[in-house]
Amino acid sequence: MxxxxxxxxxxxxxxxxxxxxxxxxxxxxxxxxxxxxxxxxxxYANATPMLKKLTDVMMKFVTETRSLSIDNTTDCLSTMSSVCKVMLERPEYKNRFMNEDTAFFCLRVMVGVIILYDHVHPVGAFAKSSKIDVKGCIKVIKEQPAPSVECLLNALRYTTKHLNDEATPKHLRAMLQAN
Structure with missing residues (x-):
């Protein structure tokens, strides 16, 4: 992108x-x-080639590994997004970062996990039944310095699969569309 x-x-x-x-x-x-x-x-023909490859590999892994369900995979992804969100929103954790780049790394991981979850889960990350607190994640992203996070908001806007579904709550769409 x-x-x-x-x-x-x-x-x-x-x-x-x-x-x-x-x-x-x-x-x-x-x-x-x-x-x-x-x-x-x-x-490189895809807009987000690494995401496409990750999604394909994850879906292949889940379908070929009968002992691992899609729920286990999405639980792991939702846990990763929650950990990143908590690390960024709570000052007692964020202040422990020795390097400023660590916070931006956590933001990128959080956004990447949300996008991956949205592609892998049948109803996506934006549905009410999703285990990811997308609203909280968007708030955390928007609390960061504006120039550094616009690309992350754009990634959520343009690379997610289910953002424009009818099941997506209007307030989540509005949060992502607002500047």
């Missing part, structure tokens, strides 16, 4: 690679061969 031009860059690279092949330049010296460039291009 932060670098949408990367797909165009790979397309350009693949065209240059093709021209070099036609010109019979020694392809041994090429660091990324044509096959790898094609795979990378397909990876």
């Amino acid at each position: 932060a670098n949408p031009s990367i797909q165009n860059d790979f397309s350009f690279y693949r065209r240059v690679l093709q021209r070099r092949r036609i010109g019979s330049v020694d392809m041994e010296e090429v660091e990324v061969n044509s096959e790898m460039a094609n795979k990378m291009s397909l990876f």
Whole structure:
């Protein structure tokens, strides 16, 4: 999402690679061969390639592991979001951070877990039956310095699967749409 031009860059690279092949330049010296460039291009074709890969891998793992239910997976994700939220909203925990980047890391983990939960859970993170306190998480995000969290709010706005469902409470949609 932060670098949408990367797909165009790979397309350009693949065209240059093709021209070099036609010109019979020694392809041994090429660091990324044509096959790898094609795979990378397909990876970056998604707006959020890492999220797509994580979601696919998690869904494959849950469906192939019969002993592990989707509920266990979503319970783990909701617990991770709760831990991050509590660490950020309570001063007695947040003051323990030695580095300022730790708080932003916790924010990114919290947002990533919410998005992953929303993609993996059948009704998503925004439904009333969700085990994630999305309202509380959004409040914590909005309490942080504005320039650093706009990208996180955008990630919730544009990469979640169930935000615009009819089952999503209007106040949650309004919280994310408000600036």
